[in-house]
Amino acid sequence: xxxxxxxxxxxxxxxxxxxxxxxxxxxxxxxxxxxxxxxxxxxxxxxxxxxxxxxxxxxxxxxxxxxxxxxxxxxxxxxxxxxxxxxxxxxxxxxxxxxxxxxxxxxxxxxxxxxxxxxxxxxxxxxxxxxxxxxxxxxxxxxxxxxxxxxxxxxxxxxxxxxxxxxxxxxxxxxxxxxxxxxxxxxxxxxxxxxxxxxxxxxxxxxxxxxxxxxxxxxxxxxxxxxxxxxxxxxxxxxxxxxxxxxxxxxxxxxxxxxxxxxxxxxxxxxxxxxxxxxxxxxxxxxxxxxxxxxxxxxxxxxxxxxxxxxxxxxxxxxxxxxxxxxxxxxxxxxxxxxxxxxxxxxxxxxxxxxxxxxxxxxxxxxxxxxxxxxxxxxxxxxxxxxxxxxxxxxxxxxxxxxxxxxxxxxxxxxxxxxxxxxxxxxxxxxxxxxxxxxxxxxxxxxxxxxxxxxxxxxxxxxxxxxxxxxxxxxxxxxxxxxxxxxxxxxxxxxxxxxxxxxxxxxxxxxxxxxxxxxxxxxxxxxxxxxxxxxxxxxxxxxxxxxxxxxxxxxxxxxxxxxxxxxxxxxxxxxxxxxxxxxxxxxxxxxxxxxxxxxxxxxxxxxxxxxxxxxxxxxxxxxxxxxxxxxxxxxxxxxxxxxxxxxxxxxxxxxxxxxxxxxxxxxxxxxxxxxxxxxxxxxxxxxxxxxxxxxxxxxxxxxxxxxxxxxxxxxxxxxxxxxxxxxxxxxxxxxxxxxxxxxxxxxxxxxxxxx
Numbered sequence: 132x133x134x135x136x137x138x139x140x141x142x143x144x145x146x147x148x149x150x151x152x153x154x155x156x157x158x159x160x161x162x163x164x165x166x167x168x169x170x171x172x173x174x175x176x177x178x179x180x181x182x183x184x185x186x187x188x189x190x191x192x193x194x195x196x197x198x199x200x201x202x203x204x205x206x207x208x209x210x211x212x213x214x215x216x217x218x219x220x221x222x223x224x225x226x227x228x229x230x231x232x233x234x235x236x237x238x239x240x241x242x243x244x245x246x247x248x249x250x251x252x253x254x255x256x257x258x259x260x261x262x263x264x265x266x267x268x269x270x271x272x273x274x275x276x277x278x279x280x281x282x283x284x285x286x287x288x289x290x291x292x293x294x295x296x297x298x299x300x301x302x303x304x305x306x307x308x309x310x311x312x313x314x315x316x317x318x319x320x321x322x323x324x325x326x327x328x329x330x331x332x333x334x335x336x337x338x339x340x341x342x343x344x345x346x347x348x349x350x351x352x353x354x355x356x357x358x359x360x361x362x363x364x365x366x367x368x369x370x371x372x373x374x375x376x377x378x379x380x381x382x383x384x385x386x387x388x389x390x391x392x393x394x395x396x397x398x399x400x401x402x403x404x405x406x407x408x409x410x411x412x413x414x415x416x417x418x419x420x421x422x423x424x425x426x427x428x429x430x431x432x433x434x435x436x437x438x439x440x441x442x443x444x445x446x447x448x449x450x451x452x453x454x455x456x457x458x459x460x461x462x463x464x465x466x467x468x469x470x471x472x473x474x475x476x477x478x479x480x481x482x483x484x485x486x487x488x489x490x491x492x493x494x495x496x497x498x499x500x501x502x503x504x505x506x507x508x509x510x511x512x513x514x515x516x517x518x519x520x521x522x523x524x525x526x527x528x529x530x531x532x533x534x535x536x537x538x539x540x541x542x543x544x545x546x547x548x549x550x551x552x553x554x555x556x557x558x559x560x561x562x563x564x565x566x567x568x569x570x571x572x573x574x575x576x577x578x579x580x581x582x583x584x585x586x587x588x589x590x591x592x593x594x595x596x597x598x599x600x601x602x603x604x605x606x607x608x609x610x611x612x613x614x615x616x617x618x619x620x621x622x623x624x625x626x627x628x629x630x631x632x633x634x635x636x637x638x639x640x641x642x643x644x645x646x647x648x649x650x651x652x653x654x655x656x657x658x659x660x661x662x663x664x665x666x667x668x669x670x671x672x673x674x675x676x677x678x679x680x681x682x683x684x685x686x687x688x689x690x691x692x693x694x695x696x697x698x699x700x701x702x703x704x705x706x707x708x709x710x711x712x713x714x715x716x717x718x719x720x721x722x723x724x725x726x727x728x729x730x731x732x733x734x735x736x737x738x739x740x741x742x743x744x745x746x747x748x749x750x751x752x753x754x755x756x757x758x759x760x761x762x763x764x765x766x767x768x769x770x771x772x773x774x775x776x777x778x779x780x781x782x783x784x785x786x787x788x789x790x791x792x793x794x795x796x797x798x799x800x801x802x803x804x805x806x807x808x809x810x811x812x813x814x815x816x817x818x819x820x821x822x823x824x825x826x827x828x829x830x831x832x833x834x835x836x837x838x839x840x841x842x843x844x845x846x847x848x849x850x851x852x853x854x855x856x857x858x859x860x861x862x863x864x865x866x867x868x869x870x871x872x873x874x875x876x877x878x879x880x881x882x883x884x885x886x
Contacts, residue, residue, distance in 0.1 A: 231456035292330035294451030301482035323394035396420025461527030465537035477530035492863035556711035579603035665694035675854035675874035706846035721787035734777035754798035754817035755791025
């Protein structure tokens with residue numbers, strides 16, 4: 132089955148199309164319906180009648196964009212009409228929702244007359260917080276956007292004009308820097324003179340390029356002053372007419388620094404590329420086939436060719452989805468009246484800056500584990516990079532406020548955190564911990580310091596002010612890897628080959644000599660990063676430790692257990708996963724350490740997990756799980772969680788609700804707790820789930836994660852005398868950073884408790 136048939140099947144599956152409307156408030160009871168509609172709905176109507184701005188308070192207007200088209204210039208398809216353009220407009224709505232959590236109505240207007248089109252769109256202003264114009268042919272699109280921007284008090288943005296301009300503009304900023312060329316000196320050639328080309332040229336001028344250095348070519352060749360005076364070009368092309376001899380695209384490209392293709396595929400040859408200036412910049416953005424393909428252009432010459440296309444299978448994809456969702460996100464959230472030049476420039480600058488940052492592992496994996504590092508083959512971020520939203524949208528919002536386009540002021544730092552929460556509950560929860568960590572960073576030993584992920588994590592920990600990382604490993608290897616990764620930092624490194632470790636060997640021998648470890652063996656063991664890091668933490672030379680990235684969990688856990696040991700109030704350690712759902716957070720214990728715990732272990736694990744929950748500002752409600760509900764089955768297996776529950780409820784130090792034994796659905800379904808088991812000590816569903824054994828815990832959290840769609844953070848080790856966490860092999864850099872943040876907060880609390 133080919134792509135065309137696959138697409139048809141994709142779109143016709145029941146329900147047809149790609150979007151639907153869902154409710155955001157309860158509609159289960161008669162009271163719910165009376166609030167949603169008659170008679171209750173009258174109250175917000177009257178509030179809005181008194182003050183129209185209250186529509187942003189009481190309706191979805193503030194998160195609603197209208198995607199409007201007449202289908203007169205659909206990319207790659209031409210003038211196919213309003214009805215035929217609907218799948219494209221629905222697709223645009225999908226992108227708005229997927230990347231920026233913005234709701235969309237797609238509006239297809241069967242109207243070719245610009246004045247009538249303008250009138251129709253202007254009349255819809257009460258419905259929307261912004262208008263995204265799409266696939267409208269030139270030159271009518273210029274008039275339509277200009278008039279609507281003048282006559283409407285909400286943002287109006289023609290993505291075909293400005294989207295490519297902004298994204299390629301970000302790429303141009305970085306490409307010029309890599310080529311060591313100044314924007315004001317660039318000789319730029321355009322192939323194509325339609326809406327997108329005109330808007331892109333204008334935007335490059337806003338970035339710092341000189342209008343007089345831009346040569347534009349249409350299907351008839353170079354746009355010259357002679358052609359303009361003869362009336363051969365429209366008013367928009369006339370702005371880029373140059374006093375040059377008539378010629379074709381090949382003539383224009385000779386000696387040029389930059390080629391910008393917004394025309395048709397296959398019109399640029401290797402000879403034309405060879406005629407360009409040193410280290411040329413080529414943005415061949417015709418779709419689906421670029422003016423020249425990436426491999427052909429790169430093979431044309433021996434110096435550096437910095438190449439971008441509109442295709443995802445080549446580096447540097449100029450994809451409009453990097454712009455419009457986040458531009459509107461920022462504009463909507465400050466209730467902007469317009470999307471002005473300052474906001475577009477802010478978007479381009481934020482994208483350019485983001486391309487210079489370390490790329491998350493999840494993004495690298497999404498692109499086949501190919502290296503993504505700032506340079507000729509990586510000058511703009513990838514569309515799936517989740518950081519784009521909380522880098523671009525705040526930049527756009529701030530520019531709107533500074534330029535006077537905003538009707539609402541916001542705190543940009545708080546706003547960035549709110550945007551992170553839109554990407555998932557786990558980000559919101561981790562932000563609580565990371566903010567605490569930043570208030571007083573602690574020294575965290577990264578035992579496997581020579582690993583690339585550990586080095587990248589150390590860089591992020593320093594950059595974000597979360598912790599003071601200490602990398603254990605070969606200093607030459609670590610610095611060489613950091614240089615290769617383009618990480619400009621000077622981390623603290625403890626190299627066993629360059630450092631006198633006798634004091635640590637002495638301490639290890641002292642701790643383990645009655646466990647059969649000789650002084651000579653201690654000297655050998657201390658060369659192992661897991662033992663060295665554990666002793667450093669035990670002696671107070673570091674506040675916390677992370678390990679496990681390159682080891683099996685049991686072997687990585689063994690040294691810290693032997694050296695650091697459990698806390699004075701704990702006899703057992705346990706592994707806890709925090710699972711985040713859309714509107715719920717659950718802590719699952721124990722999932723990594725204790726195979727067959729008795730009631731004392733279960734009770735202790737519950738208390739330690741409750742402490743962990745509070746580090747995330749979550750008040751714990753604990754349930755001891757079983758396949759039995761409150762004595763419905765009586766055997767050794769069900770008695771252990773039941774007895775653990777009794778121990779906890781009789782413990783004067785336990786200041787949180789806890790009950791059990793109970794089945795998993797009883798623990799998390801409010802109707803069951805308050806109906807069938809109204810005697811239960813839990814008034815609300817549990818958020819701390821303690822499993823009866825390791826097998827159940829491991830199975831349970833993985834099922835919740837995979838089938839329930841939860842995001843997992845952990846495992847977080849509780850019950851240790853000092854903050855130590857054991858990573859899972861294959862964890863990503865963000866997992867290391869998150870666990871380091873948890874360890875720092877743990878160290879902070881222990882320090883306060885000791886005062």
